[in-house]
Amino acid sequence: xxxxxxxxxxxDASRKLSxxxxxxxxxxxxxxxxxxxxxxxxxxxxxxxxxxxxxxxRIDERRAKGEALGSLAGIPLAVxxxxxIEGRRASSASKILEGYRAPYxxxxxxxxxxxxxxxxxxxxxxxxxxGGSTExxxxxxxxxxHDTSRVPGGSSGGSAAAVAGNLAxxxxxxxTGGSIxxxxxxxxxxxxxxxxxxxxxxxxxxxxxxxDQIGPFAKTVADAELLFEAIAxxxxxxxxxxxxxxxxxxxxRAKRIGVPRRFxxxxxxxxxxxxxxxxxxxxxxxxxxxxxxxxPTITHSLAVYYxxxxxxxxxxxxxxxxxxxGLHVDGDDLYGDYIKTRGAGFGREAKRxxxxxxxxxxxxxxxxxxxxxxxxxxxxxxxxxxxxxxxxAIAIPTTPSPAFAxxxxxxxxxxxxxEDIFTVPANIAELPxxxxxxxxxxxxxxxxxxxxAPYCGESALFSIGKDIDGD
Amino acid sequence: xxxxxxxxLARIELTVxxxxxxxxxxxxxxxxxxxxxxxxxxxxxxxxxxGSPASIGGASxxxxxxxxxxxxxxxxSEALLAMAPRAKGGAISVKKIITK
Numbered sequence: 001x002x003x004x005x006x007x008x009x010x011x012d013a014s015r016k017l018s019x020x021x022x023x024x025x026x027x028x029x030x031x032x033x034x035x036x037x038x039x040x041x042x043x044x045x046x047x048x049x050x051x052x053x054x055x056x057x058r059i060d061e062r063r064a065k066g067e068a069l070g071s072l073a074g075i076p077l078a079v080x081x082x083x084x085i086e087g088r089r090a091s092s093a094s095k096i097l098e099g100y101r102a103p104y105x106x107x108x109x110x111x112x113x114x115x116x117x118x119x120x121x122x123x124x125x126x127x128x129x130x131g132g133s134t135e136x137x138x139x140x141x142x143x144x145x146h147d148t149s150r151v152p153g154g155s156s157g158g159s160a161a162a163v164a165g166n167l168a169x170x171x172x173x174x175x176t177g178g179s180i181x182x183x184x185x186x187x188x189x190x191x192x193x194x195x196x197x198x199x200x201x202x203x204x205x206x207x208x209x210x211x212d213q214i215g216p217f218a219k220t221v222a223d224a225e226l227l228f229e230a231i232a233x234x235x236x237x238x239x240x241x242x243x244x245x246x247x248x249x250x251x252x253r254a255k256r257i258g259v260p261r262r263f264x265x266x267x268x269x270x271x272x273x274x275x276x277x278x279x280x281x282x283x284x285x286x287x288x289x290x291x292x293x294x295x296p297t298i299t300h301s302l303a304v305y306y307x308x309x310x311x312x313x314x315x316x317x318x319x320x321x322x323x324x325x326g327l328h329v330d331g332d333d334l335y336g337d338y339i340k341t342r343g344a345g346f347g348r349e350a351k352r353x354x355x356x357x358x359x360x361x362x363x364x365x366x367x368x369x370x371x372x373x374x375x376x377x378x379x380x381x382x383x384x385x386x387x388x389x390x391x392x393a394i395a396i397p398t399t400p401s402p403a404f405a406x407x408x409x410x411x412x413x414x415x416x417x418x419e420d421i422f423t424v425p426a427n428i429a430e431l432p433x434x435x436x437x438x439x440x441x442x443x444x445x446x447x448x449x450x451x452x453a454p455y456c457g458e459s460a461l462f463s464i465g466k467d468i469d470g471d
Numbered sequence: 472x473x474x475x476x477x478x479x480l481a482r483i484e485l486t487v488x489x490x491x492x493x494x495x496x497x498x499x500x501x502x503x504x505x506x507x508x509x510x511x512x513x514x515x516x517x518x519x520x521x522g523s524p525a526s527i528g529g530a531s532x533x534x535x536x537x538x539x540x541x542x543x544x545x546x547x548s549e550a551l552l553a554m555a556p557r558a559k560g561g562a563i564s565v566k567k568i569i570t571k
Binding site for chain 1: 477506516
């Protein structure tokens with residue numbers, strides 16, 4: 001049987017599964033045959049699981065018995081390689097985790113399994129989620145399905161390419177400075193970074209713990225919402241997750257959108273700006289009030305990010321030492337084991353960030369870099385809080401330029417970092433943000449429109465987002 | 472910037488080439504992030520040493536739990552030790568660090 005995967009959404013698939021138009025097994029097999037044909041060219045998956053058809057058949061059997069099924073029953077999903085699935089390999093696309101198998105399920109995976117999802121495989125990424133192009137994978141770059149000479153973005157590039165290339169119906173990624181939203185924009189899919197504390201990170205390999213969040217990739221805003229609802233919630237295994245009682249429900253419909261114009265004055269591709277303005281015009285046509293706002297310190301978000309993030313990376317990645325798990329390279333003594341294992345196991349960008357983090361935290365430099373960055377972070381947060389008194393959401397493009405060519409920025413880290421300019425503010429301020437496809441540039445590359453909402457204001461992102469993508 | 476000393480602190484062995492390219496890259500990154508020194512921070516904003524400033528999300532308090540309901544000792548040991556490159560007699564094994 002042929003299922004039209006290009007136009008399929010989770011909402012459609014769930015309806016068709018429950019009406020018996022196709023079975024979970026047939027749906028999963030459609031994806032598997034597509035993966036078989038396309039994955040060698042895209043390198044979106046590092047591994048496709050060998051039990052996908054069995055996972056799907058179990059859902060079909062339960063459905064046949066009339067059992068109550070979860071919200072994602074029979075839905076085939078892809079998972080970024082830094083999220084643990086019990087018994088499966090998990091490498092964060094790094095050589096240093098050679099041979100490692102996850103001893104337990106991440107909380108988000110447990111929730112997806114309970115919701116009945118079929119887990120297709122683990123997707124390629126920049127090593128330990130460090131990068132904006134998926135070129136920093138130890139297993140080769142992922143290609144953008146819209147133009148295979150270009151990057152899919154990163155670090156969750158494999159998940160974005162899998163959804164855009166119809167190799168999965170939706171996927172999970174992680175976002176520390178834009179690693180869900182930027183690849184979503186480059187690949188023309190929806191990507192959500194939830195508020196800090198909405199989704200448990202238990203079982204996510206930590207990169208920068210004050211910034212990391214797990215979130216969904218999907219083809220529509222409604223699908224992203226469904227996936228978010230399935231994975232969100234308080235988790236005793238992650239003490240940064242919020243008690244639902246702490247989350248204030250807002251009943252008023254979001255109607256006011258602020259644009260920090262000055263932030264967009266420099267370095268933004270003209271076609272991206274044109275698509276951005278068109279989306280604002282669409283929103284005005286649907287009754288939204290669009291106004292200019294000032295966020296004077298937001299321009300410093302990237303510098304704050306490239307101090308706080310490496311500082312946290314240097315401590316989090318200390319655990320990869322050739323003793324606990326993964327690669328071990330023998331030296332003369334224990335110190336020798338450490339330096340040889342880490343020297344051989346980490347790629348170029350991981351080394352760069354660990355050493356940068358070591359520098360900004362070292363005696364004599366701590367106050368000038370790390371402490372100052374934490375203070376400026378607090379100023380940026382406060383400016384966001386103040387601006388949300390006047391508007392319900394803030395709009396900026398997701399990226400300053402469309403997907404770039406593979407290799408184009410690989411030798412200039414600072415140029416690569418500047419790609420994150422519009423995505424890091426939401427991580428710095430712990431706010432929820434979404435990237436929604438909003439047209440294309442002239443050569444046919446997707447463009448992302450980004451919305452940032454007040455803390456725990458995901459519902460505003462979904463309601464405005466649906467007015468943009470039209471479901 | 473003394474890349475060699477930092478790499479030692481970070482427990483990473485670098486090749487001569489890596490040291491050279493890192494010194495160059497880190498120089499340009501540090502030059503970029505140094506723009507923060509020009510930002511005037513209001514006196515009211517303070518940051519505890521070693522910690523992130525109070526979160527806007529209400530996570531500014533520590534989340535504690537009772538120190539009880541521990542799992543049965545040893546139930547995860549086998550699975551975790553199976554992942555260690557060197558293990559012996561129910562423990563992770565490392566090279567001797569104290570010499571006479």
